[in-house]
Amino acid sequence: MQNFQHSSETYFNRELSLFEFNRRVLAQAQDSRLPLLERLNFLIIFARNLDEFFEIRIAGLMKQLDLNAIARTPDALPTEVVLQALSQAVHESVKTQYGILNQAILPALQNQGIQFIQYQDIEEKHKPWIANFFAKDVQPVLTPISLDPSHPFPRLVNKSLNFIVSLEGKDAFGREIAMAIVPAPRSLPRLIHLPAEVAGSADAQIFLTAIIQQHISDLFPGMRATGCYAFRVTRNADLILSEDVDDLAVALKDELSSRRFGRAVRLEIEEDCPAGIIQYLLDEFDLSEQELYRIHGPINLSRLSSSFDRPELKYPLFTPIIPKIFRKQQSMFDILKAQDVLLHHPFDSFQPVISLLKEAAKDPKVLAMKQTLYRSGPDSEIVQVLAEAARNGKEVTAVIELRARFDEESNIMVANILQEAGAVVVYGIVGYKTHAKMILIVRRESGQLRRYVHLGTGNYHAGNARMYTDYGLMTTQPEVCEDVHRMFQELTGMGKMAKLKALLHAPFTLHSELLRLIDQEIAFAQAGKTARIIIKANALTEPQLIAALYRASEAGVKVDLIIRSICCLIPQVKGMSDNIHVRSIVGRFLEHTRVYYFEHGGEKKLYCASADWMGRNLFSRVETCFPILDARLKKRIFKDGLINYLQDNQNAWELQADGHWKKAACTDPAQAHSAQRLLMEQKLLKV
Structure with a gap:
């Protein structure tokens, strides 16, 4: 048989393949068979995926290039070749993305009475309401920053919305200021509901960018704004933790603050921005034309989600089903003693998993509960149940993976909640993310201990269980339960590798x-x-x-x-x-x-x-x-x-x-x- 050497003839490049997946997501937005608001949602998903793609994947490639490091990937493509190919593919896809938005989805939504009002869409009837809203709700929280020798270019947070403004005239101190930066307040929503009596439609929202651009000159008394252009910079958001840390949670908190100001990897700006201003920004962020994206429409479509109650424009409602075996007034433990149960989410409800934990938290026969948590969140019902179990005197152990990307802060909050309730919280193994999905419940029955186990392919997150397809197995099979017990010992102890009988x-x-x-x-x-x-x-x-x-x-x-x-x-x-x-x-x-x-x-x-x-x-x-x-x-x-x-x-x-x-x-x-x-x-x- 052949010995398959590493080359582009035997392996596709990982980053190019990942971007192809994002293209398949974008294709859903083009599919006219899908409901209109679902097509819009796929555009939003594509935008969010693209943000992470730049923050992690493109950022990693650019770092390799900056360090002159040789990437040892199976496809053996040079980093600069991959970056060039990705740049071409992403630019093409972003053009397609906004073509779908402007030529298909927004006009179709308007035909359905749904309006997204941009700056160029503002009509005379809108202006009095906009002026009042700007004066009362927007201007008080805006901080214009002039660009002059005493005010260097500000540090702008990753993915924050900002405006660069070209100016004429002199300020209060007699200085001639040519340009200023105005960060959009992160405390304000990017879309604001426009009253029906103003818009002529019950389903109308106006972009915050449009409101600010309409009144940008109000921020510079005595001067004239000759141009106002929204832009956004994306930064490297990957976290790198040394394995030699004393406290993982403390080290992670320190790293989280630096994530907001990592190396710039992409500049998005409105397409009508003059070339001179664009070059000024590229120089400030140390970027080239390859990392520049001229946007024909609202910057950051991931904020385009809406609360429109229009079920006819969405997928037909589907409520996950609770399997018949769980619909009887019967103990979860009795059900699982009789047979293994398989849940296929989101077609099967996630509720039986929560019900098992709830019953265990209250059952006086339950002695211990152990669970891995990867992405659960402080508001999760599972976290609240585990905290309740700990307060009820159960031996609760939670193995929390703090480093689940972009959920690190949330996971630290989860750890604090459980620790305050008396649970034993373990952060897994430094250098190895704990990605396993396991629940172990130990119960005393007839003088003996019996174990109940849940193993899953997905996270213990009720929201994800409604959107992701995953399997969950609930079992009392002795070999499986013993293996899970040994894995928890491996995660919380310092012993040798657990020898398992059934699990890999x-x-x-x-x-x-x-x-x-x-x-x-x-x-x-x-x-x-x-x-x-x-x-x-x-x-x-x-x-x-x-x-x-x-x-x-x-x-x-x-x-x-x-x-x-x-x-x-x-x-x-x-x-x-x-x-x-x-x-x-x-x-x-x-x-x-x-x-x-x-x-x-x-x-x-x-x-x-x-x-x-x-x-x-x-x-x-x-x-x-x-x-x-x-x-x-x-x-x-x-x-x-x-x-x-x-x-x-x-x-x-x-x-x-x-x-x-x-x-x-x-x-x-x-x-x-x-x-x-x-x-x-x-x-x-x-x-």
């Missing part, structure tokens, strides 16, 4: 076992037996696993990959990946389940996991991968979570050997198949 876990056994399972599938194929691998994950980047899948393809193993975002594997290349097909599902819900299936000579091994097939998950995080042992549940996941998605021809994209994603086509409405819609319909039939 990173950073110890998961990677090697996945390689072994692939090799076994190769052996089955070489022996003339049916061999098949189906992997559903968010990302596939790890080179050794990709090379193993190439070897499997060569051996005749049929490989189907359902990868939501990044895929560095190149499919459908003769002699390398003929038997590998890759697809991505982008639909109403964010696909987040991780399922690994191996035919295994007819034994059909199936695992769910918290880990993607990425180096960071396999080597730098604590992850769980749990087998589905119940034949009934295994069959259900195989049918609903894998085959169902392989049949999707409405929301599926297929990866081509040249790196492009092709939308699956279905010309016959009778053959239309949407995996997510089918799962919703199935649940509604069972109500």
Whole structure:
């Protein structure tokens, strides 16, 4: 078999692949089959994804370039080549993004009586209300900053909205000031409801930028504003913590303050801004034309979310279903003693997980509760229940991953709440993010201790459970429960690697076992037996696993990959990946389940996991991968979570050997198949 060398012939570039996912999200906004406000929402999601892409991915590449570091990626593309390719792709996509907004979505919304009023849309009838609102609510919190020798260019916070103003005349001190900066108040919303009697429509909102631009001269008495241009700078927002810290929480708080002023990586500015002013800003932020984005419309579409109550312009309401087994007035513990239960969110409600914790918090037989928390938030019902359990005298242990990106501050608050309630709070392992999703409840029954476990593919976040697809397994299987117990000991103690019987876990056994399972599938194929691998994950980047899948393809193993975002594997290349097909599902819900299936000579091994097939998950995080042992549940996941998605021809994209994603086509409405819609319909039939 071939030895697959690192090159662009054998691996797609990770960053380019990630941006291709964002393009698939943007394509949803172009899909006229979708409700209008949902198309707008996909534009917003694209904008938010793009912000993070610049803050983390582009920022990382620019840092490599600044340090003259050689990136050792499997595709072997030079950093400057990747940055140039990304710049071209992002500029094209931003142009498409605003084309969709200005030419399709905003006109269609206006036809539905929904207005987003920009500066150029202000009419005479609006002006008295705007003047009054500006004087009462906006001007008192504005701080214009002149640019002169005594007022150097201010430090502007990451992603803050600002205006650069060109001026004529002299100020109160007789100085001729040519330019000023006006930061938009972060305390004010970016969209303000315009009264129906003013707008002529009940659903009208005006941009804060429009209000400020309309009255910008009011901020400079005796002078004249000759131009006012909104702009926004995006900065490197990645946090780098030394492993040699005394207190992780304290170190993280210090780093969070610096995130706001990292190295600039992107400048967005209104497209009619004069070239001289643009160059002035580029020089101030040490950026080039490659990092400049001239915007034809509102800057920062992620703030374009609205509270319009227009259900006819949104997806039909879907309420997650509580499985029948939980609808009886019966103890959660009695239910789980009788059988394993599988929850498939958001089609199944997340409520049973909360109900289990609530019952445990009050049950006098429960002695201990342990849980990992990655993104939960201080307002989370789960956090409140764990705090209540601690106050009730339970031994509550929470393993909180403080470094969940962009949720660090929230996680510190969660830790404080639980500590104040008397829970034992552990921050995991420095250098290894705790990404596993585990709950362990210990209960005394008939003089013996029994363990109850929940393992999931997604975070313990009720909001995410309504938007992300995830699996959760609730079980009392002894080997699984013992393994979870040992993993918690591993996280909170200082012992050796836990030896597990049923679970695979990173950073110890998961990677090697996945390689072994692939090799076994190769052996089955070489022996003339049916061999098949189906992997559903968010990302596939790890080179050794990709090379193993190439070897499997060569051996005749049929490989189907359902990868939501990044895929560095190149499919459908003769002699390398003929038997590998890759697809991505982008639909109403964010696909987040991780399922690994191996035919295994007819034994059909199936695992769910918290880990993607990425180096960071396999080597730098604590992850769980749990087998589905119940034949009934295994069959259900195989049918609903894998085959169902392989049949999707409405929301599926297929990866081509040249790196492009092709939308699956279905010309016959009778053959239309949407995996997510089918799962919703199935649940509604069972109500």
